[in-house]
Amino acid sequence: MTLDRTTAPPRSGPLEARLPRIERRTLTNGLALATCRASAAPETLIELSVPGGRARERLDELGLASLVARALQEGTRKHTTVELVDALDYLGADLRAGVDEDSLVVSLRVLDRHLGPALELMSETLLEPRFDPLDFERVRALRLATLRSRGEEAARVADTAWDRLLEGSLTSLGYSALGTEATVAAASVARARAFHEHSLDPRRGRVALVGNWSADEAADLLAPLVRRWPGALAEPASSEDLPASAAAAGLYCVDRPLAAQTELRIGHRAVAASHPDWLLLAAVNYPLGGQFSSRLNLNLREQRGFTYGVRSGFEPRRGPGSFTVGLAVQSRHTAESIREVRRELAEYLAGPTDAELAFTREALLQGLARQFETASARLAFVHTVERFGWPDDYPLERLRRLAALAPSDLAELARAHLHPGDLRVLAVGPRSELERLAEDAQELDLDGALLADTEDTSERSARARVGPLA
Amino acid sequence: MSRAEVVPLAARAFGSELHHHVHVLPNGLRLVVHPDSSAPVAAVYVGYHVGSAREEAGRTGFAHLFEHLLFQGSGHVASDGHFRHVTQAGGTLNGNTSFDRTLYFETVPSNQLELALWLESDRMGFLLDAMTQAKLDNQRDVVRNEKRQNYEQRPYAKAHEALAAALFPAGHPYAHLPIGSHEDLIAATLDDVAAFFRRWYGPNNATLGLGGDVSLQRAIELAERWFGELPRGPEPTPMRAGPVRLEREVAVVVEDKVALPQLTLAWPTPEAGSADEAALEMLAMVLSASRASVLDRALTIDELLAKNVTCDSFCGDVAGRFTITLTAAAGVTLERLCARTFELLEEVRRKGVDPALLQRMRHRHEADFVRGLESISHRTQALVLSDVLRGDPAAFAAHAERIGAASAEEVRGVLARHLLDSPPVLLSVVPEGRALDAVRGRRT
Numbered sequence: 061m062t063l064d065r066t067t068a069p070p071r072s073g074p075l076e077a078r079l080p081r082i083e084r085r086t087l088t089n090g091l092a093l094a095t096c097r098a099s100a101a102p103e104t105l106i107e108l109s110v111p112g113g114r115a116r117e118r119l120d121e122l123g124l125a126s127l128v129a130r131a132l133q134e135g136t137r138k139h140t141t142v143e144l145v146d147a148l149d150y151l152g153a154d155l156r157a158g159v160d161e162d163s164l165v166v167s168l169r170v171l172d173r174h175l176g177p178a179l180e181l182m183s184e185t186l187l188e189p190r191f192d193p194l195d196f197e198r199v200r201a202l203r204l205a206t207l208r209s210r211g212e213e214a215a216r217v218a219d220t221a222w223d224r225l226l227e228g229s230l231t232s233l234g235y236s237a238l239g240t241e242a243t244v245a246a247a248s249v250a251r252a253r254a255f256h257e258h259s260l261d262p263r264r265g266r267v268a269l270v271g272n273w274s275a276d277e278a279a280d281l282l283a284p285l286v287r288r289w290p291g292a293l294a295e296p297a298s299s300e301d302l303p304a305s306a307a308a309a310g311l312y313c314v315d316r317p318l319a320a321q322t323e324l325r326i327g328h329r330a331v332a333a334s335h336p337d338w339l340l341l342a343a344v345n346y347p348l349g350g351q352f353s354s355r356l357n358l359n360l361r362e363q364r365g366f367t368y369g370v371r372s373g374f375e376p377r378r379g380p381g382s383f384t385v386g387l388a389v390q391s392r393h394t395a396e397s398i399r400e401v402r403r404e405l406a407e408y409l410a411g412p413t414d415a416e417l418a419f420t421r422e423a424l425l426q427g428l429a430r431q432f433e434t435a436s437a438r439l440a441f442v443h444t445v446e447r448f449g450w451p452d453d454y455p456l457e458r459l460r461r462l463a464a465l466a467p468s469d470l471a472e473l474a475r476a477h478l479h480p481g482d483l484r485v486l487a488v489g490p491r492s493e494l495e496r497l498a499e500d501a502q503e504l505d506l507d508g509a510l511l512a513d514t515e516d517t518s519e520r521s522a523r524a525r526v527g528p529l530a
Numbered sequence: 531m532s533r534a535e536v537v538p539l540a541a542r543a544f545g546s547e548l549h550h551h552v553h554v555l556p557n558g559l560r561l562v563v564h565p566d567s568s569a570p571v572a573a574v575y576v577g578y579h580v581g582s583a584r585e586e587a588g589r590t591g592f593a594h595l596f597e598h599l600l601f602q603g604s605g606h607v608a609s610d611g612h613f614r615h616v617t618q619a620g621g622t623l624n625g626n627t628s629f630d631r632t633l634y635f636e637t638v639p640s641n642q643l644e645l646a647l648w649l650e651s652d653r654m655g656f657l658l659d660a661m662t663q664a665k666l667d668n669q670r671d672v673v674r675n676e677k678r679q680n681y682e683q684r685p686y687a688k689a690h691e692a693l694a695a696a697l698f699p700a701g702h703p704y705a706h707l708p709i710g711s712h713e714d715l716i717a718a719t720l721d722d723v724a725a726f727f728r729r730w731y732g733p734n735n736a737t738l739g740l741g742g743d744v745s746l747q748r749a750i751e752l753a754e755r756w757f758g759e760l761p762r763g764p765e766p767t768p769m770r771a772g773p774v775r776l777e778r779e780v781a782v783v784v785e786d787k788v789a790l791p792q793l794t795l796a797w798p799t800p801e802a803g804s805a806d807e808a809a810l811e812m813l814a815m816v817l818s819a820s821r822a823s824v825l826d827r828a829l830t831i832d833e834l835l836a837k838n839v840t841c842d843s844f845c846g847d848v849a850g851r852f853t854i855t856l857t858a859a860a861g862v863t864l865e866r867l868c869a870r871t872f873e874l875l876e877e878v879r880r881k882g883v884d885p886a887l888l889q890r891m892r893h894r895h896e897a898d899f900v901r902g903l904e905s906i907s908h909r910t911q912a913l914v915l916s917d918v919l920r921g922d923p924a925a926f927a928a929h930a931e932r933i934g935a936a937s938a939e940e941v942r943g944v945l946a947r948h949l950l951d952s953p954p955v956l957l958s959v960v961p962e963g964r965a966l967d968a969v970r971g972r973r974t
Contacts, residue, residue, distance in 0.1 A: 065605070145822040174893075422620070
């Protein structure tokens with residue numbers, strides 16, 4: 061039999077992908093449990109979220125949420141830092157705390173045979189943190205050192221400045237999660253303790269658990285934690301709508317005169333994850349910049365060799381999200397790269413081609429096969445569903461809706477959610493490279509705040525005043 | 531030709547057997563099959579036993595540049611075909627290059643297994659039919675941007691090249707990094723591409739791993755269908771270099787755009803498979819795998835001399851290296867950090883390794899091992915790398931068992947022999963213009 065190598069071999073049969081089934085319970089203290097089975101390895105993964113995220117920080121206490129998360133890992137009432145770490149090492153357990161916009165998240169990953177004692181340490185960490193002043197000073201010193209070196213990595217500078225351009229200066233989300241040198245220096249143990257206590261409301265908390273357990277078994281495993289966590293002390297904080305203060309469209313720059321590369325972020329604000337179109341936005345973005353064979357990557361990497369890689373994407377948030385194209389380009393190609401990204405975005409408003417739409421449908425459908433293989437993938441799935449309130453079968457729902465769309469429908473979606481006429485363009489690299497563009501760049505400091513420019517033309521000052529960044 | 535093996539530590543950890551089978555094709559291609567029907571996926575890993583260590587003088591960075599070119603199409607696959615076909619099939623793919631081996635991989639829905647085999651066999655057999663100067667020029671630019679992004683734009687990363695050059699003599703296979711130099715990348719020619727391909731990319735210098743929802747019988751049948759007709763290449767010859775020992779301490783200074791200075795202590799160590807390899811890995815854990823390991827605890831919690839500490843033991847085909855990297859806390863000099871670190875190491879030599887700490891690190895090692903085999907792709911990769919580098923797909927698990935079994939006395943022994951009684955490289959990364967802050971030598 062001669063082998064035909066000239067065409068790709070066909071599939072061997074239909075795909076049998078199944079979504080994991082999420083089961084839910086409400087525990088006696090009000091905590092919402094969502095579980096899903098994973099039986100490949102003798103491990104359990106738990107992620108517990110309470111409402112102590114960055115959005116709750118006041119502007120004079122930026123960085124507090126992540127300092128609290130860090131401090132939680134420095135010991136409990138019963139255990140000093142070293143005793144806690146030793147106990148976790150003995151169990152081979154990973155216990156971490158972190159923050160996102162909405163939540164303080166404590167997570168545990170441990171082999172099943174050590175689950176009981178590891179859960180006990182997780183409970184202590186969440187409910188009875190030590191907040192020893194000496195430990196807090198160590199955490200603060202480390203954080204200040206990190207902040208003082210924040211200018212060293214262009215990608216980090218770009219990410220921070222980008223948040224400021226999109227979110228503005230009136231919300232904590234417009235600043236680095238690490239805070240600023242001034243706010244971190246001013247943070248106190250008392251405030252950290254209060255912030256933490258305020259977060260401990262089980263009625264607004266969620267726990268996701270993935271492992272070799274049924275939902276009832278999972279509830280039993282969590283019973284000791286629930287017993288020592290009776291309920292809310294604090295009134296739920298009211299979530300107030302902050303005034304929109306994002307930067308105006310235009311070109312912005314953090315000058316790094318001799319940098320070999322320029323970090324670019326190009327995009328705008330976008331709809332919240334609760335928007336009816338949200339599930340389709342991944343499909344809208346897919347041919348544009350959602351994977352290696354996208355228009356942007358084929359152009360800027362595979363055709364021009366300007367970059368090691370470029371991606372675009374819509375970032376889901378409970379509040380307004382964002383659309384961002386991100387890449388690092390050789391500095392001398394900065395201006396041309398910006399022009400190319402703008403051109404690609406503008407052209408994409410005509411929508412994907414028939415072939416691109418077919419490619420997207422097939423890739424997203426077939427991709428389901430490997431999306432839920434591991435326990436950590438399943439945990440991420442549960443977390444996403446719970447965080448954004450999407451349906452349990454949202455990956456299938458997306459495919460059902462996508463199947464009903466024509467390229468012209470995707471073009472309409474692209475025009476509704478992509479705004480090439482309203483782009484913020486951020487360049488972290490040599491400012492001189494931007495002179496090739498027929499527009500002025502407004503210069504930002506390391507944190508994304510607009511620099512006062514003494515040589516400003518009146519026109520530029522006027523434009524700067526429109527922006528909220530000063 | 532085929533045999534089944536069971537990996538003991540993994541078997542214990544998974545509560546089931548981590549099966550694999552080895553089958554050698556007549557052209558020398560080694561096939562490792564890991565059947566696992568727990569998810570509808572198939573992982574295809576092709577490991578070639580060639581990396582930057584095989585590069586010749588003036589051609590550094592070539593093995594990695596070459597890896598990029600293997601994604602640019604081949605005799606029957608269009609230039610953008612690899613990424614397009616695998617992505618459309620719902621799969622993922624990538625490749626990577628290190629000192630001793632280059633790895634290419636796809637994870638696809640199991641109904642598309644044959645697609646991945648078509649792509650991998652085509653580039654193994656027919657790469658040069660489709661190679662052009664334009665592809666070489668384009669990927670050279672991409673790789674040079676990769677170097678800028680990951681080495682030149684990243685704080686402290688410039689020092690990696692200086693460290694390799696200080697630890698190993700010029701011309702040693704590990705004296706330069708896989709990313710290579712800009713000059714050599716510019717100098718690479720199409721003739722180099724063809725020669726490198728013919729020398730190292732034959733089936734007899736490769737291992738094909740098939741994992742996931744595929745039976746042993748079908749795996750063998752498919753491997754023979756797609757790879758069986760490819761001709762054997764020249765026989766690989768062993769590298770002539772070996773482990774090295776520094777005659778005397780070497781101090782190196784690199785200036786970088788950083789606020790806090792950083793010190794790396796590094797020693798040459800033996801090659802993979804040597805008697806001390808496992809104990810050296812456990813030593814790295816005892817010193818720095820946890821915040822309560824010896825160096826982390828003393829320097830970052832109790833005494834606040836360092837912002838962060840990492841240790842690493844690498845043992846390659848012909849030699850190894852052990853590194854301790856210390857970023858100073860604000861206001862702490864590298865001299866002081868260096869002196870205190872050696873005191874702590876001497877204390878471990880004097881008192882021995884704390885048995886309770888050793889036990890904790892064994893538990894952490896076991897948990898890390900299980901985590902590292904979480905997916906079918908991870909498991910297939912581990913089996914293939916082990917086959918390429920250790921000549922046996924099961925060897926990685928036996929090696930992991932040995933790390934967990936290293937005794938306190940063995941760990942102390944390698945600390946004494948390979949670190950404390952051997953001259954180190956003292957590499958200082960200091961803020962620009964602050965060369966005087968570097969460690970010039972060790973006061974003993």
